[in-house]
Amino acid sequence: MQHTYRIFIAGDSTSVDREMSRAPMTGWGQALPLFFDRRVDIVNCARAGASSRTFSERxxxxxxxxxxxxxxxxxxxxxxxxxxxxxWLRTEAFGDFRTCLRRFVDGARSRNAHPVLVSTHERDTYDVHGNLSREHVEYAMAMSDVAVETSTPYIDLYHQSLSWWTDLGDEGTRSFFVHLRPGEHPNYPDGFDDPGHLVPAGAIACARFVAYSLVAQQIVPPNWAVDLDRQDFPATAVTWLDDETHAALTRARTVGAGAEL
Structure with missing residues (x-):
């Protein structure tokens, strides 16, 4: 069936499509197609390492x-x-971050497209007392402010993730993030701990919440969404692009000199 509707993603490594050499690391945008029917094309333009400033500058x-x-x-x-x-990366939450977000919102509206702001999920970082960090709360608050000021739909993935991670606890939350023992995965033979990036289980949970919110807030028609309650996705549901194709898409989806950055 020919794609009729498109959802573009402008974001960073939390939402990016990962390449095969980085598996099992997974962005929630990589899992988002699981929750939309074939009429909807997810055009994931997120870029690992991007801030709201550099995504625009490049x-x-x-x-x-x-x-x-x-x-x-x-x-x-x-x-x-x-x-x-x-x-070169940083923006201040209640300063130029808000200015940069408005650039995306205004740009979408100038093309008669629909902007939607989605806050980032929190990291899997606990202190010695077992308390979950709130490292990105100011940026979620600032994004919420921009949403109100610009009358833009807002999906609060940040506070949803806080609720999830708190309920799951330290050990339970680890299963949603990249915590690999030596020899557990061929891409990371020495093991790898990354409390900032998701594996498929975490990406699917976040993507499900984004898709559910798009429907619940009546941002997209409800008949676009599929499998919002499905819990039995097979291990093959999330896929990774081969590195060459991934690199070619990264180079192609930019204007000017930013392809290699």
């Missing part, structure tokens, strides 16, 4: 705006790299 937003059409959707999800200390 021509990735321009590529979306050149290709998005009236009636399409743009999911906008940033925060984890905006919070980093490096000057």
């Amino acid at each position: 021509g990735r937003l321009d590529w979306i705006l050149e290709n998005i059409a009236p009636g399409d959707y743009m999911l906008i999800s940033f925060g984890i790299n905006d919070a980093k200390p490096e000057k």
Whole structure:
């Protein structure tokens, strides 16, 4: 069946489609197609390492705006790299982060497309007392403010993830993130601990919440969504692009000199 509707994703590594060499690391945007029927094309333009500033500066937003059409959707999800200390990445939550987000919202609307703001999920980081960190709360709050100020739909994945991680506890939450023992996965023979990035179980949970919210808030028609209550996705449900194809898409979805950055 020919695709009729499109949902573009502008975001960072939390929502990106990962390449095969990075499996089992998975962005929630990579799992989002599981929850939409074949009429809906998920165009995932998220880029690992991007902040709301660099995504725009390096021509990735321009590529979306050149290709998005009236009636399409743009999911906008940033925060984890905006919070980093490096000057070239960082934005201040209640300063230029808000300005950058408005650039995405205004750009989508200038093309008669529908912007949707999606806050980032929290990290799997607990202190010595077993308390979950709130490392990105200011960016979720700032995004919520922009949503109100611009009358833009807002999906609060951040506070949903806080609720999940708190209920699951430290050990339960680990199963949603990249915590690999030596020899557990061929891509990471020495093991790998990454409390910031998801594996398929976590990506599916976050994607399900995003899809459910799009329907519940009446942002998209309910008949676009499928399998919102399904719990038995097979291990093969989430797939990774081969590295060469992934790199080619990354280079292609930019305008100007940003392809290699």
